[in-house]
Amino acid sequence: MKLFLLSLFVSVAFIYPASAQNQSSQKQYGEQLLFNGKNTQGWHTYLKPDVTPAWTVANGILQLNPKAEGQGDLVTNEEYENFELTLEWNIAEGGNSGLIFGVHEDPAFHNTYDTGIEMQILDNKNAEDNKKANHLAGSLYDMKAPSQDVAKPAGQWNLVKLRKQNGHLTFWLNGVKIVETQMGSEEWKTMLENSKFKTWKNFAAFPKGHIALQDHGYGVSFRNIKILQL
Secondary structure, three states, rough: HHHHHHHHHHHHOOOOOOOOHHHHHHHOOOEEOOOOOOOOOOEEEEOOOOOOEEEEEOOOOEEEOOOOOOOOEEEEEEEEEEEEEEEEEEEEEOOOOEEEEOOOOOOOOOOOOHHOOOEEEEEEOOOOOOHHHHHHHOEEEEEEOOOOOOOOOOOOEEEEEEEEOEEEEEEEEOOOOEEEEEEHHHHHHEEEEOOOOOOOOOOOOOEEEEEOOOOOOOOOOEEEEEEOOO
16 A cells, blocks of 8 residues: 555656646636746737837846836736736836736827726835825825835835726735725725826726736836736
8 A cells, every 4th residue: 555655646746746836836726927937928018019128037027127228018918807916016216117907008098007097116215206195105096095005115025916806906015905995986986086087088997908017217127927817
């Protein structure tokens, strides 16, 4: 019996090598990698056919060089409606960026944020856009402030989990739930009325859309980008 069990263990180990076991343990069932850590496969620059040179990959990190040619937001090739997205971001000192979702890609809209909803990425200490609570890192940008400031300083990695399910939005930053709201609710309507998006007819108008990493002119890096479709 012992010999049989040992043989079975060896057979299973052969079929499922250590690398595959590690990969499966790092992802939930059904979760997909949006960034493979090697190249920009699955992405393109907004309104461009490919990824422009400003976005590069090195050592498992997707990064924006704000001084390189070919600026623009990076967007997924695919569109998503109900999902749970996880990633890590690292912003340069004084930097500003964003995680934008529900993006409708059309030449009629010059920017991803014309249609998409943004979870803010910011150096809360040194960025110019740190004067309003609903502009701080983790906020539902210009609509709802994070319940608490749990963002790590510039140069350190911050862990995001963002869930959108039937219009219900929940944001976590570094393991803490900081934003929750329902699109179309009375709270949403009030926040929208008091935001700069008040007169933007196409803002948050598309249930399904691309996910974008914003080029705001500052160095920013991303890694471990995964999505679970709900």
